[in-house]
Amino acid sequence: MDRAIVYPGAIPVDTDLLRIGKYTKAGIGALADMVYGPGSIAASGLTCTPSSTDLSVMIGAGTITAPSVMDVNTFGGIGGGYEPDKTITTCQYQNESLVRVTIPSSGATYTLFGICSEQDVDPVVLPFFNAANPSQTQAGMNNNGEGLPIRRHAGITFVAATQAPPVPEGSIIVALYTLDIPSNATSLQGIQGQPGKVFWPTIPELATQTLLKAVSTPMQLVETGVSVSIPAWANRVELRVIGGGGGGASSSSISLKGSFSGAGGGAGGDAWGIYHVNTTDGGLLEVSVGYGGTTEQAGGTSLVTYNGQTLLQANGGQGGSFYAPSGSAGASGGTALGGNIWNQIGTFGGDGQAGDACFSGNGGDGPWGGGGRCGANGGRDATRFGSGGGGAYTTVTEGTQSKGGAGYGGCVMYRFLP
Structure with a gap:
């Protein structure tokens, strides 16, 4: 001055x-x-x-x-x-x-x-x-x-x-x-x-009320696609996205000579970050949530866009499958990008059959666990966000199919900050 x-x-x-x-x-x-x-x-x-x-x-x-x-x-x-x-x-x-x-x-x-x-x-x-x-x-x-x-x-x-x-x-x-x-x-x-x-808000109000409320308020959970408005006081948003889990591999054999033990589905990716937003531009947070993959299918992608730009994205885990008549390796977890706190690849599904050797084709755990376990005559479904379905081992009749468990859908969490 x-x-x-x-x-x-x-x-x-x-x-x-x-x-x-x-x-x-x-x-x-x-x-x-x-x-x-x-x-x-x-x-x-x-x-x-x-x-x-x-x-x-x-x-x-x-x-x-x-x-x-x-x-x-x-x-x-x-x-x-x-x-x-x-x-x-x-x-x-x-x-x-x-x-x-x-x-x-x-x-x-x-x-x-x-x-x-x-x-x-x-x-x-x-x-x-x-x-x-x-x-x-x-x-x-x-x-x-x-x-x-x-x-x-x-x-x-x-x-x-x-x-x-x-x-x-x-x-x-x-x-x-x-x-x-x-x-x-x-x-x-x-x-x-x-x-x-x-x-x-005054500076003391921001320091003692708005800020404390913002950092102590639990993140809001979104399980389906939605548009989210930005409150007038917010300048930033904390986001975490989890991709959908992949489905487990099916089984069509009662013998180790065939497709006996399927691998588990991979877990969805996990991206986390904090981003600037502007209340004056009228923009919305557009949220997409990835679905859980059915038998041998990949999970869907979860992402958040703002003013047409993708802020962060978590891809779904891969579905379990047989790479050979008697071989089924654990499915890969989904990738993640855009996070500025972290970008984590989802957990791999458990291996299934490798020739005459059989393993536990459990689904990959999501951030909160929940991977479906492998199961006789049908893999178990995943139970928590982003986790993979379990692989199936054995079937009632040779040549018929017992399905792998379904992956669990992804999610998006958000919390606005001053």
Whole structure:
């Protein structure tokens, strides 16, 4: 932030003091941009209390921070000061006391607007230097006895209307509250003003309430495809996606000479990460959840997209199968990509038959276990998200098929963060 420099013995001029105010205004604007983001509008305080006796509300003290011009009019006295400065600067406007605002009528939805502008106020008859008689000051400029404003006040006036009214150059209008007034209402008893998006959480609120709530709230579980809206306070989202588990291999033999013992299906991949989101772009999180594979089929892919871009993806585990008439190796787990915490490949399914040797073709466990075990005359289905189905061994009659167990579907979990 700029600061004025003065020197001993130098003759002060009006701009020496005026530029201190300009530097301060610019510095406060830069700080507001750091807190809220450049060009943002923010309101603090300005409580809205509807009347229980008539159609009016009381607006409390508070401030609005909004982008406007540095100075729409000359800043300083006649023949000096600074020329108008149309540079866009984030400005702070203040309401210092309770203000009553009348609602024009009932039977409509009204918006309570704050009109932010600067005015030169507090006229005072100032002493001026008298060149003709330095020992005697003049009362006002040219000794005219007229007062001059000594303060440029950035204030707020309020109006309730169904649409935004026009405002003068250099002013800005901000929608603060909306009120739905029933027909024939004679007071605002029981009516609450709905605050607009300009009321941001304070830093202490974010640190002690929103943040703690966000990090302590369990992640939401999604088992089917869905579109998820982003809450106004969120800037990030934590996501974890699990692919669907693959199905186990079937059996068609009662002898080790044939396809006797099938391998287990692989578990789905597992991707986890935290991503930035923006509440102003209207985007949604589009969630797809992978299905569990049936006998010898791969599981489906789980993924999350945002504004058309895939954030992270977990592919389904492969289905168990026989690579030869009497050979069945465990199915591969699904791959994962896009996670910035981790990308884990799903667990392999257990091996089944390898010639005359037989193994336990259990399904691959998902993150929470649940792989289906191998089973006589049919593999067992998986029981937890992303796990693979068990392989089958033996069949009732040679040449008939006993099916492998089904894989369990994947899932998506999410949690929004400040």
